Amino acid sequence: MIDYDLNGNMTTMKDKGIKGIVYNYLNLPDTFSIILPDPFMVGQASSANLGYLYRADGTKLRKNYIIQGRRGSPGTTHITDYLDGFQYSYLDGGGLCITCRTDTAFEEQAYNNIGKTFPGLGGTHEWKLDFVHTAEGFYSFTENRYIYQYRDHLGNARVSFAKNSEGVLEVTDTNNYYPFGLNHIQGMLMGSNLGSYYSYKYNGKELQETGMYDYGARFYMPDIGRWGVVDPLAEKMRRHSPYNYAFNNPIRFIDPNGCGPKDITGGESDKALQELQRAAGSSITLARDAKTGNVTYTQADPKATLSGNAASVAKIINDKTVTVELKAENTVDTSTGGKYIGGAFMGNTILPSGNVEAIQEVNPKVLGILSDANAKPGEGILHEVTEGYEGALISKASGVSSPDSSSPTSIYPQAHAAAHPQPGVITEKAEDVSGLILPLNYFKPTDRVRALHYESNGRTILKRNSDGTHIP
Numbered sequence: 001m002i003d004y005d006l007n008g009n010m011t012t013m014k015d016k017g018i019k020g021i022v023y024n025y026l027n028l029p030d031t032f033s034i035i036l037p038d039p040f041m042v043g044q045a046s047s048a049n050l051g052y053l054y055r056a057d058g059t060k061l062r063k064n065y066i067i068q069g070r071r072g073s074p075g076t077t078h079i080t081d082y083l084d085g086f087q088y089s090y091l092d093g094g095g096l097c098i099t100c101r102t103d104t105a106f107e108e109q110a111y112n113n114i115g116k117t118f119p120g121l122g123g124t125h126e127w128k129l130d131f132v133h134t135a136e137g138f139y140s141f142t143e144n145r146y147i148y149q150y151r152d153h154l155g156n157a158r159v160s161f162a163k164n165s166e167g168v169l170e171v172t173d174t175n176n177y178y179p180f181g182l183n184h185i186q187g188m189l190m191g192s193n194l195g196s197y198y199s200y201k202y203n204g205k206e207l208q209e210t211g212m213y214d215y216g217a218r219f220y221m222p223d224i225g226r227w228g229v230v231d232p233l234a235e236k237m238r239r240h241s242p243y244n245y246a247f248n249n250p251i252r253f254i255d256p257n258g259c260g261p262k263d264i265t266g267g268e269s270d271k272a273l274q275e276l277q278r279a280a281g282s283s284i285t286l287a288r289d290a291k292t293g294n295v296t297y298t299q300a301d302p303k304a305t306l307s308g309n310a311a312s313v314a315k316i317i318n319d320k321t322v323t324v325e326l327k328a329e330n331t332v333d334t335s336t337g338g339k340y341i342g343g344a345f346m347g348n349t350i351l352p353s354g355n356v357e358a359i360q361e362v363n364p365k366v367l368g369i370l371s372d373a374n375a376k377p378g379e380g381i382l383h384e385v386t387e388g389y390e391g392a393l394i395s396k397a398s399g400v401s402s403p404d405s406s407s408p409t410s411i412y413p414q415a416h417a418a419a420h421p422q423p424g425v426i427t428e429k430a431e432d433v434s435g436l437i438l439p440l441n442y443f444k445p446t447d448r449v450r451a452l453h454y455e456s457n458g459r460t461i462l463k464r465n466s467d468g469t470h471i472p
Contacts, residue, residue: 388415
């Protein structure tokens with residue numbers, strides 16, 4: 001049984017004993033109140049409380065994990081501070097709660113909490129610098145060694161390894177996952193480690209005591225494959241449930257920050273990058289990170305001043321206040337059910353930090369044909385990238401996010417005018433049932449049309465059939 005508030009935020013999860021969740025104005029959880037029954041002593045129960053502290057932009061700064069022991073048992077307070085990749089820890093009290101399911105993220109058969117193996121009983125209550133994130137894993141200050149992680153294409157931590165005191169390589173943790181992120185049970189008296197840096201597992205996110213993963217914008221529940229709150233960008237993906245994870249396809253998509261899925265398989269994204277490279281020319285070389293999708297460039301002559309299309313692309317990449325996300329697919333329908341020819345302006349969002357995220361949906365194949373038909377290699381995709389970027393600058397200056405081009409309040413006309421020009425003019429024709437192709441004004445509303453043809457400079461760039469299929 002799950003209850004929700006008027007904002008669509010989950011407030012209870014009674015099968016886990018979560019009796020209440022309170023949210024802040026960003027719909028981020030402030031506190032969890034949890035009842036933990038003792039299976040060995042009927043009528044006896046412990047309670048756990050989780051409290052979170054955030055910056056104004058939603059960045060997590062502190063987590064307070066407090067266990068109130070049952071009658072006659074001491075309680076425990078564990079505080080974690082997060083500071084730009086560095087993680088600090090404080091433990092007050094030493095009472096072990098063997099039956100507290102929060103110590104194993106409600107998966108006691110899957111996880112071994114290192115705090116129960118090394119609880120630090122009787123130690124001095126003091127803050128300790130625990131670890132810091134590195135490019136390949138972590139550096140543990142408590143163990144005084146680097147921890148390396150092998151991660152798969154989704155960013156999931158699969159194997160952690162390090163050198164022991166004798167300099168011999170040893171495996172410190174292994175994780176195997178079901179598609180939506182729940183850990184496998186590895187066998188009797190075996191399990192993945194939990195606590196400290198071991199808690200960073202599925203998608204590289206931190207597993208909380210509630211069994212949820214913290215993605216930044218919201219918390220995810222791998223046991224049911226759903227988020228606990230509504231997608232902050234739900235209006236941009238109206239055909240999908242605002243609680244779905246990765247379009248219900250966690251093998252192909254990830255959700256880096258809880259705001260929207262990203263395709264990590266390459267495919268059309270690689271074709272979009274190839275088109276953008278054609279537009280930029282040989283003075284810069286573009287590269288796309290397979291995990292994050294971020295595009296970077298290297299300059300053939302670092303001392304040279306970039307100009308033309310290369311300068312435009314470099315400017316957008318260098319501007320860290322604006323992110324233009326290209327959603328590349330071989331389709332002619334937008335994610336909101338609209339129609340488009342090659343590219344569509346899907347609006348933008350101003351983040352609490354003041355940065356802007358813009359979204360353009362593109363079909364690289366269609367844009368490539370359009371560019372070639374007009375002898376302007378790659379400039380179709382360049383138009384889409386600059387359109388999203390110019391729209392983001394307009395929204396940033398006004399302080400108002402923009403909806404997609406189908407809305408009357410969209411800034412699409414201004415963004416389109418300010419963008420790099422399209423490579424050519426597109427005209428629309430229709431094909432009747434006999435195969436005759438004529439301009440649209442030759443047809444009456446009652447005439448049967450077999451397909452629509454979109455042409456540029458005498459070449460068909462897209463054919464949309466009446467049955468919903470399209471070429472290319």
